[in-house]
Amino acid sequence: MHIKSTIYAFLALFLLTACSKSVDDDLGESTNFMKVTLGDKEEIYTDVSARWIDGGNYLEVRGTNDGSSWVAFTVMSEVSRVPAGSYTLDDSSPYTILALHNRTENDVQFNFAATRNTLSTLDKFELKIDNINDRAVEGTFSGTLIYVNGEVLVRSIAVKDGSFSTKIEAN
Known part of the structure; x- marks a missing residue:
């Protein structure tokens, strides 16, 4: 009986460590992504990165295609x-x-943004960092970003179903 319970315990430990994939693992290229719906267009960014700024007090995550x-x-x-x-x-x-x-x-560039204490009450952004360590980060995001000209709101864009997983570049 003792050997059987030892085998089950080993098997359970193996399955938990072998099958779990999170930022504790080194992320491969297949897990380096950002996916988001902007307005009514889904974007899947393959050029995604993150970096620590100011000794780690700031975390920047960015994604683009071309x-x-x-x-x-x-x-x-x-x-x-x-x-x-x-x-x-x-x-x-x-x-x-x-x-x-x-x-x-x-050929016109639009810059949408959201940050704390703006004049507009329309901008909002919610970010959930599910996992983070010194090497990688993953999470989800959504909100509304605004494009302004001075104090005049020109346009807004809905940000929905955002998710990301990427390595954090070394300083």
Whole structure:
């Protein structure tokens, strides 16, 4: 009986460690992605990266395909390294978010953004970092980004069903 329970325990441990895939593992190219619906168009970015800024107090994640469309967001902290968790623009946490989407249409560049304490109440951004370590990060995001000319709202764009998984570049 003792050998049988030892074999089951070993098998369970093997399956848990062999089949689990998270940021604790080194991410391969197949898990380096950003997927998001912008307005009514789904974008799948294959050129995705992240980096620590300011000694790890800021985390920047960005994705693009060919440079004509890209999404980036930065979580900023004055007090600590960015941990896993949920973040919004107007929460009372010490973390500030800057979210951007830039794209070119008919040779015109549009710069959509969302950040804390803007004049518009339309911009919003929600980010959930599910897993993070020194080497990789993964999570989900959504919101509404705005394009303004001075204080005038020109356009907004819905950001839906965003997800990402990428390595974090070394400083």
